[in-house]
Amino acid sequence: MRRLLFISVLMLSTLLPTRAAEPLTVFAAASLREAMEAIGAAFEEETGTAVVFSFAGTGTLARQIEAGAPADVFISADAAWMDYVRDAGVVEADTIRDFASNAIVLIGAKGSAALEPAAADLQERLDGHRLAMADPDTVPAGRYGKAALEHQGLWSTVSHALAPMENVRVALTAVVRGDTPAGLVYRTDALIEPGVTILYEFPEGSHPRIRYLAALTGEGDRGAASQFLDFLAGPAAQEVLRSLGFVADNG
Structure with missing residues (x-):
């Protein structure tokens, strides 16, 4: 009887679905x-x-x-x-x-002309609007972006005109929607979004290694x-x- 019970349990176990890994x-x-x-x-x-x-x-x-x-x-x-x-x-x-x-880049709407981001050039491109970027106080992309702007002598030009975002993808979306004429994002973000153009890629060494x-x-x-x-x-x-x-x- 025990043998029959063991065989029955064994057969039943083979019919039950195997539990997938969590x-x-x-x-x-x-x-x-x-x-x-x-x-x-x-x-x-x-x-x-x-x-x-x-x-x-x-x-x-x-x-x-x-x-x-x-x-x-x-x-x-x-x-x-x-x-x-x-x-x-x-x-x-x-x-x-x-x-x-990764790398940090300055982006604009699709078709925008490339930019050599000297202070005057960047100010002219913003034309009183804000620069979209991840929050430089809390978000890595924002910290890298701030360092890159400081290295190029541009931070004083834009620090009063920032639109700090909760993450880099929100900054990317702000440029795509036309909420702002320019933004700082990772190069990979710009490459996957057809609605933007890379205006300027910050040189290696302008910010800590990402x-x-x-x-x-x-x-x-x-x-x-x-x-x-x-x-x-x-x-x-x-x-x-x-x-x-x-x-x-x-x-």
């Missing part, structure tokens, strides 16, 4: 949306583990994680916010790694989350990043 939750900087969605799809195809993303300004995400938001992986657009969550003890310090870089960093939060399935970090540095993810204009970093 999806990973990744909090990622807004500027990475297209890249992360493509990388997440490739990761799921390779491993069978789905990835659910939450995109926002890096500072917003960092504070959410600090407050206990259930993320498995945090991806920051700068070292300062990664240091913040590390010091708060909500990411695992030994898992932090760089995986990509660093995208990823780390585990210690929540959920550490094995799958570690797999995702390794995948970010692997050839498939790096090729996605390069195809979208990021500077990929295999190291």
Whole structure:
């Protein structure tokens, strides 16, 4: 009787659907949306583990994680916010790694003429309107943008005429809609948006190196989350990043 019961249970278990792995939750900087969605799809195809993303300004995400938001992986657009969550003890310090870089550009509406952003030229282009950029006090793209403007001697020209936004994609949208004639965004943002033109690309060295960093939060399935970090540095993810204009970093 026991043998028959064991066989029945075994047969029933083979008929039940296999429980899929729990999806990973990744909090990622807004500027990475297209890249992360493509990388997440490739990761799921390779491993069978789905990835659910939450995109926002890096500072917003960092504070959410600090407050206990259930993320498995945090991806920051700068070292300062990664240091913040590390010091708060909500990411695992030994898992932090760089995986990509970017550049800052000045954009205008599609078809706008290129600009050599000397103070007078930029003032003339703004023509009393505001310059759209991510908030330089809290958002990585804004901090990089402020540094680039300071390096070029332009900060004093525009600091009184800023339209600070909650993240870089909001600044991009403001230019697309015509709310402002110019904005500062990442080069990758400009490349994926057909409604804008790059007016000027700030030279290398005009701002701190833009660093995208990823780390585990210690929540959920550490094995799958570690797999995702390794995948970010692997050839498939790096090729996605390069195809979208990021500077990929295999190291």
